[in-house]
Amino acid sequence: MNENGSKRERGTAEAHRPSRSLELQTRWMRPPLERMKKIYDWLQADGFPNCARLAERLEVSRNTIKRDIRFLRDRFQWPIAYEKLRRGYYFTEPVDGFPALPMSEAEMFALLVAHKAIEQYQGTPFLRPLRAAFEKLTARLEGQERCLLSHLDEALSFRPFAPEETDLRIFEAVTQALTERRVLRFHYKKPGTHAAEPRRAHPYFLTCINNAWYLMAHDVDREELRTFALARVSVPVVTDERFERPDSFDPEQRLRTSFGVMSGEADYEVVIEFDAWAADMLLRRHWHASQQVTVVPGGGCHLRLRLSRLEEIERWILSWGIHATVIRPTELAGRIVAVSRELERRYRGF
Template sequence: MAKRTFSKFRSRWWAFCKIERQLKAHLACNTQSLAADLQVDARTVRRYIEFMRDDLGAPIIFDRPSQSYKFSHTTWSMPNVHLSLEELQSLAVAVKSITPTVPAPFAQPLESLLAKLLDALPEDDQMEIRRAQKQIVFLPVPVSSKGSAWVGPLLEAIRGEWTVDMVYFALSRNQETQRRFDPYHLRYFMGTWYVVGYDHLTKHWPVLNLARIRKLTVTEDFYRVRSFDPDIFFKNSFGISVGGTPQKVSIKLTGWNAKTAGERIWPPGFTYKDVGPDEGILTGLIANPADLELWIASCQGDAEMIAEEKSTRRAGAQDG
């Protein structure tokens, strides 16, 4: 029998795997319960079951006494997803590139996953992938921030929609503060981890630096989920600072920064135009110029703000 390929079904693969797990766990599964669980209609569930049974060979039967689907035997498993050598090379390089910046809750499982995949390959393919890892190297920022130890607990809280209690050092006030906080989003920027969430006391959405968390406890209190979209929240941001009305800014670049401006990928909404030898203008919309000002300061005189309308910053947008 010819080997089947299932690439065109990958968008539904998670549903097939979920059905398999539930049937193997001997959970009561009927058309209605699966439709609710998978968030599809009953007709789609029947098509899934038919495909798994007829095309994947799943021994699914309908047990009339219990009015639910079951496996006639549990030795069957979903077919393996085929990964090409190029896909595995890309994964291997990606894992190596992000490992220096990824905290333990992610780095260790990623390395374990890659090791398992490589172990299943012929030795020649393993060597080729290892060579690719050495040929392409991504260097993280020279100096990174502390705080990655809090990524795991915060991720747990985000997934479970649990409120956290923390002691946080507010740099602007130079003191420790007690926070009751609903975390929604983790972000890694320029060597530092940040968390965005709802502060129960201020009723604002601060961006907190994980390196300034002194103590954190994940409570068993579910928080009321509020509307939050990180793409909207960080729109018109040059990095991590948010808040304020977007205003057009223009930055004059000279010297080395002008020479290399065409090689860079600027934030969305920013454009660069040469205006003379070793000179150009970078323009864009920015809501909170704090990160932009830091970047300009790091350019050692090769960048200068030449036009900036006043921006009204939202208090507490980035808290210390």
């Protein structure tokens, strides 16, 4: 074979040879901490594993196993010794458990945000187990990580706007009826009314929207699906009567056309124009699943939504003051005009 043929053969062989990066990727296919966890499990089982057996089971070299054992001794301070007679490693004294994995600053920050967010579950049965779970997680942190968590805690605040105070007994009764599929009796006070009315309902779904809890339930007497604000529920009684939730019930479908929690049967295309001042804040947020934002000359924008009710979007538009203008539907524009005229009447003379 001539020199050129030899070069072509070597080139073909090199093309099929795994790259250095691929070799490294294959070598680290089993993460080191996962590998050490398996070594820990075998040591706890008193199996007296040695380097040869561990290397074969974990598909790594004997030198890798030796480095792992040294790491477990030095970093974790584990009492690992080698028994010559049984030709394997063992724990010379009890080891409580595998230590928590080290956390990065980003992971610590995410953990702290989760801890702050727990407070929105104040007044619900979820608060106590959530706090207990967080305490278990932080109890296994090392000194340096605890110090970092403390510093981050001083620099981070989670302040939900107007969080709702929910009666724990009411929440527990509702969740019991929900999970056990039992008919729930209660009194309900609608906004603007003086007295609460008795209701009988099949509770289907519980949701938290804008820091307030709502129950989606079939109102037995009115024979339709209703959404009840838990803050306006009183005297709940879980009955012995059971019900079946229909397969056709889809809470996500029901909420998809609402701007918050209120939904209906209508279909509105809502278009709102925002000026440049409001557009700077509006463009960086996700307001609704159906939203379409179009930038217009002058720095403003148009926001398009598909909704089935107008009450919640009306209040939201009013919160923007003079920075938002309804383009359509005319029904929504008329509601804004009516509110504006009433406000003008009330504030006339100031």
